[in-house]
Amino acid sequence: MNLTLSEAQRSLGLFAESLAGAIIRIEALDGDERGWPWELALPEPLVIHLAPVMNEGNDNELQRRIYRTQVLHQLALVEFGSFGGDPDRPDPTAATTHPVIVASVHRLQAARIVVLLEHLRVDVETKRSYPGAASDLDRVLQLARATKAANNQEPAAHGLVGALQLLTLGASIAEVSEACGAISLTEVGRLFSVVAPLRVVGATLDDSATIAVAIAEVLGEATNQPRPDDGDPFAPVVDDAEESDPDAEPKELDGMSTSPPPLDAEADRTAEDLEGSIQSSPLSYTSELEQLEKATTTTQRPPPKRMPIGVDPDARTFLYDEWNYLDRTYERSWCRVIERRLDGDDDDFIGDVRLRHARLGGQIRRQFAKLRPQERVRMYRRDDGDELDLDAIIETIVDRRSGVAADDRLNIRRDRAVREVATAFLVDLSASTSSPAEPIEAPVLDDDDDPFDDPFQPRAVIYDDTPVRRVIDVAKDAVALMCDALGKLGDRHAVYGFSGQGRSEVEFRVGKEFDDRATPSTWAAIGAMQPLSYTRMGPAIRHAAAKLAKQEARTKLLIIISDGYPQDIDYGPDRRDKNYGLHDTAKAIVEASHLGVDTFCVTIDPAGHDYLRVMSPDHRYLVIDDVESLPSELAKLYLDLAVAGPSVSADQ
Amino acid sequence: MHRSTPDLVAADEPYYLPVDDEVEIFEAAFAARLPVLLKGPTGCGKTRFVEYMAWRLSQRDPVGSGVGLTTVACHEDLTATDLVGRYLLSGEETVWMDGPLTRAVRQGDICYLDEVVEARKDTTVVIHSLTDHRRILPIEKTNEQVRAHDDFLLVISYNPGYQSVVKDLKPSTRQRFVSIEFDYPDVESEAAIVQAESGTTAAIALQLARIGAKTRQLHERGIEEGVSTRLLVYAGTLIAGGIAPRRACQSAIVQAISDDRDVQIAVADIVDVIIP
Numbered sequence: 001m002n003l004t005l006s007e008a009q010r011s012l013g014l015f016a017e018s019l020a021g022a023i024i025r026i027e028a029l030d031g032d033e034r035g036w037p038w039e040l041a042l043p044e045p046l047v048i049h050l051a052p053v054m055n056e057g058n059d060n061e062l063q064r065r066i067y068r069t070q071v072l073h074q075l076a077l078v079e080f081g082s083f084g085g086d087p088d089r090p091d092p093t094a095a096t097t098h099p100v101i102v103a104s105v106h107r108l109q110a111a112r113i114v115v116l117l118e119h120l121r122v123d124v125e126t127k128r129s130y131p132g133a134a135s136d137l138d139r140v141l142q143l144a145r146a147t148k149a150a151n152n153q154e155p156a157a158h159g160l161v162g163a164l165q166l167l168t169l170g171a172s173i174a175e176v177s178e179a180c181g182a183i184s185l186t187e188v189g190r191l192f193s194v195v196a197p198l199r200v201v202g203a204t205l206d207d208s209a210t211i212a213v214a215i216a217e218v219l220g221e222a223t224n225q226p227r228p229d230d231g232d233p234f235a236p237v238v239d240d241a242e243e244s245d246p247d248a249e250p251k252e253l254d255g256m257s258t259s260p261p262p263l264d265a266e267a268d269r270t271a272e273d274l275e276g277s278i279q280s281s282p283l284s285y286t287s288e289l290e291q292l293e294k295a296t297t298t299t300q301r302p303p304p305k306r307m308p309i310g311v312d313p314d315a316r317t318f319l320y321d322e323w324n325y326l327d328r329t330y331e332r333s334w335c336r337v338i339e340r341r342l343d344g345d346d347d348d349f350i351g352d353v354r355l356r357h358a359r360l361g362g363q364i365r366r367q368f369a370k371l372r373p374q375e376r377v378r379m380y381r382r383d384d385g386d387e388l389d390l391d392a393i394i395e396t397i398v399d400r401r402s403g404v405a406a407d408d409r410l411n412i413r414r415d416r417a418v419r420e421v422a423t424a425f426l427v428d429l430s431a432s433t434s435s436p437a438e439p440i441e442a443p444v445l446d447d448d449d450d451p452f453d454d455p456f457q458p459r460a461v462i463y464d465d466t467p468v469r470r471v472i473d474v475a476k477d478a479v480a481l482m483c484d485a486l487g488k489l490g491d492r493h494a495v496y497g498f499s500g501q502g503r504s505e506v507e508f509r510v511g512k513e514f515d516d517r518a519t520p521s522t523w524a525a526i527g528a529m530q531p532l533s534y535t536r537m538g539p540a541i542r543h544a545a546a547k548l549a550k551q552e553a554r555t556k557l558l559i560i561i562s563d564g565y566p567q568d569i570d571y572g573p574d575r576r577d578k579n580y581g582l583h584d585t586a587k588a589i590v591e592a593s594h595l596g597v598d599t600f601c602v603t604i605d606p607a608g609h610d611y612l613r614v615m616s617p618d619h620r621y622l623v624i625d626d627v628e629s630l631p632s633e634l635a636k637l638y639l640d641l642a643v644a645g646p647s648v649s650a651d652q
Numbered sequence: 653m654h655r656s657t658p659d660l661v662a663a664d665e666p667y668y669l670p671v672d673d674e675v676e677i678f679e680a681a682f683a684a685r686l687p688v689l690l691k692g693p694t695g696c697g698k699t700r701f702v703e704y705m706a707w708r709l710s711q712r713d714p715v716g717s718g719v720g721l722t723t724v725a726c727h728e729d730l731t732a733t734d735l736v737g738r739y740l741l742s743g744e745e746t747v748w749m750d751g752p753l754t755r756a757v758r759q760g761d762i763c764y765l766d767e768v769v770e771a772r773k774d775t776t777v778v779i780h781s782l783t784d785h786r787r788i789l790p791i792e793k794t795n796e797q798v799r800a801h802d803d804f805l806l807v808i809s810y811n812p813g814y815q816s817v818v819k820d821l822k823p824s825t826r827q828r829f830v831s832i833e834f835d836y837p838d839v840e841s842e843a844a845i846v847q848a849e850s851g852t853t854a855a856i857a858l859q860l861a862r863i864g865a866k867t868r869q870l871h872e873r874g875i876e877e878g879v880s881t882r883l884l885v886y887a888g889t890l891i892a893g894g895i896a897p898r899r900a901c902q903s904a905i906v907q908a909i910s911d912d913r914d915v916q917i918a919v920a921d922i923v924d925v926i927i928p
Contacts, residue, residue, distance in 0.1 A: 011918045011921070014917075014918030015917075017870055018918060018919070018921075019922070130925040130926055131927075132923075132925045132926055383731075383733065383734075384731065384738050396741075410741075
């Protein structure tokens with residue numbers, strides 16, 4: 001059974017990340033494409049496309065190593081400069097737009113050849129820098145050569161370009177000579193000499209470009225002239241000017257003779273014969289160039305969006321799978337969650353919340369106080385403590401007198417009791433949360449300024465100067481009140497916000513971590529939560545659940561506060577398909593339950609029943625009609641959930 | 653002769669390769685008796701640095717046994733009592749037993765509290781009075797105030813990489829220390845360290861250092877931290893002892909770094925492609 005990419009995708013991604021120091025995406029190729037070295041295209045630097053199923057090799061371990069070799073080769077192209085001198089900003093056009101190439105008369109041909117030469121140069125450098133990969137690299141190239149030979153029924157058809165391709169695939173002089181009947185063993189040897197500088201330590205893209213231009217010149221001139229079958233492939237037929245100038249110096253190409261080939265045999269041929277010879281030739285220089293073009297065309301996929309790694313030094317990134325309900329499979333390492341700390345400057349936030357909800361805050365605290373455990377618990381048989389443990393002392397004395405090894409821990413220590421509940425509030429920060437929490441009423445007239453009193457006075461309109469409270473403001477109030485009460489109760493809690501703009505930019509904002517104390521800066525951070533963009537809920541739930549799973553608590557609650565169904569610009573192949581996001585979110589909730597995390601969705605969307613029943617298990621969601629009732633509803637909900645205890649347990 | 657723990661200071665010079673001006677800063681801090689805070693990831697050489705500095709400073713007092721070193725590996729159950737001391741039963745009586753901090757204060761050792769933020773919060777209360785001009789250690793249970801020996805120096809360390817509770821190290825505590833930040837050395841320096849510590853060849857040491865540098869590029873992907881210099885030294889030691897390089901790396905690095913199967917495969921792949 002052949003190895004599928006999905007089986008090896010994660011480990012290959014980690015391997016790539018280790019090598020590159022950046023997140024590299026591993027994606028499946030379309031159709032029958034197999035990637036390097038079977039297709040000699042210059043790839044995208046930060047996305048590695050591999051065959052969905054590895055058909056080469058005869059066992060899974062070898063097949064995995066073939067995948068690995070392909071990954072290594074592409075990253076080596078970046079490391080060793082095929083994409084320019086700055087590995088952090090790889091330029092896919094660095095080789096083809098090299099100044100030497102651009103200045104060449106045969107620019108197109110040189111651009112194609114330089115790609116081939118870069119594969120060769122980088123492979124040589126890879127073997128030097130990663131000696132452990134050398135044998136796998138040789139084996140993969142050998143497989144590619146065998147495939148190439150099997151696909152070509154007429155080895156003799158190979159000319160110079162064919163020789164160059166084989167050389168790029170690591171073929172020996174003898175192999176190239178045998179496969180390429182159109183050129184002699186001597187000329188194959190010369191071709192090897194031409195590219196020899198690329199095998200030297202320290203060879204660069206500059207060297208490849210220079211050699212590519214030299215080869216392109218030979219090829220370019222040759223395409224303008226009929227070539228004798230038995231002539232020197234590097235020696236074009238001289239043009240009229242050169243022919244008429246007996247003193248003209250023959251061109252030299254790194255020791256290769258480019259002197260005119262013996263034309264005696266051609267002298268008797270007519271022009272028609274020559275034309276017919278070219279047309280009947282199995283592989284003309286022109287067709288070789290077409291073949292070369294086909295082989296070295298840069299993939300047409302859109303350039304990958306640069307991951308904003310390093311833009312924010314405080315950001316941490318995580319990759320999560322996404323559930324594709326259409327294909328019933330996980331898209332591996334599909335979503336990139338960017339975690340950032342919130343930093344606010346509103347030091348009055350919690351004060352304002354307490355003031356605004358003074359009555360409700362008091363009620364919540366009183367209700368929560370009923371859950372509060374005994375302030376301190378006595379811990380017996382401790383090394384030190386506030387009291388002597390008389391029972392332990394008696395036992396110790398008895399043990400001593402009876403000659404038994406005694407326990408010297410004779411104190412009672414009073415420790416603060418800890419409730420075993422950890423709760424994370426995950427707040428939807430989508431743009432829609434900026435809408436008013438209540439409908440805005442029309443402005444009212446000031447009764448004192450009746451326009452009929454003085455028709456020349458401008459009509460005065462009184463606007464309520466109180467800032468419009470948005471959905472996000474109510475959500476922040478609710479969460480802050482909960483944190484205030486939970487802090488006094490002693491329950492561990494965290495506050496996160498999430499949004500997203502595409503799978504590579506899932507924003508995860510941290511208002512409060514479990515270990516954070518309730519300092520003014522923590523409250524200000526919660527107050528700094530603001531509407532952002534879309535609602536990519538699945539990866540946010542996975543990330544929050546992963547954080548919760550690390551907490552040592554019997555009950556782990558994840559309370560999601562949202563105002564609509566999950567959606568994002570690329571949440572599924574069809575942006576209008578709401579089901580994709582719903583199914584991914586539902587899957588994320590199931591995954592959370594496997595981690596021992598209880599989730600509960602609270603939404604203020606009146607249509608929430610329609611999709612929450614798809615997304616959440618029964619009785620694990622709540623639809624709130626009145627936004628302003630969110631704080632009180634959240635408190636009631638917490639009381640129910642915390643008292644009920646865990647409904648799930650982590651998979652062993 | 654003012655101290656009694658010469659066994660804790662290496663007789664021979666411990667190997668330490670300075671990567672910056674940390675030696676000069678530590679010496680200046682010691683001269684002024686300013687407490688020192690070392691920050692850096694696991695296994696990057698903080699403890700070795702303190703051992704080296706203790707040895708180096710001990711060379712200044714060739715007649716006596718010089719500056720001693722008391723190291724306490726802090727953990728979440730470590731209390732102030734564990735540091736200061738406690739009454740123990742001895743025969744039919746209770747006797748007071750100094751803790752490691754008290755011994756260091758009395759004897760004039762360098763007291764190194766490794767990964768201090770792991771310890772319980774009450775330990776910070778104890779060290780406050782030792783880190784300012786008072787340089788005293790109050791012992792409540794014996795109703796004693798121990799004045800620090802002239803040579804006493806408090807050094808603490810923590811790892812800001814995974815210890816999020818460092819935010820709970822109050823500014824009033826943090827700002828009592830001179831901070832020295834550590835990181836893993838560059839590949840060439842790390843190769844020199846691995847070679848010197850493990851006795852392996854320069855070529856193998858360089859390959860191990862490259863493995864270390866590569867695996868540290870995995871961020872938050874099932875690995876709390878990258879391969880430490882310490883693990884690389886372990887691998888080098890196994891290789892020097894005759895174990896095949898890949899097998900040694902499997903035991904000392906791949907298995908040690910994570911239990912995540914995919915992470916292990918990826919790290920093994922790094923080893924595979926770098927080791928011939």
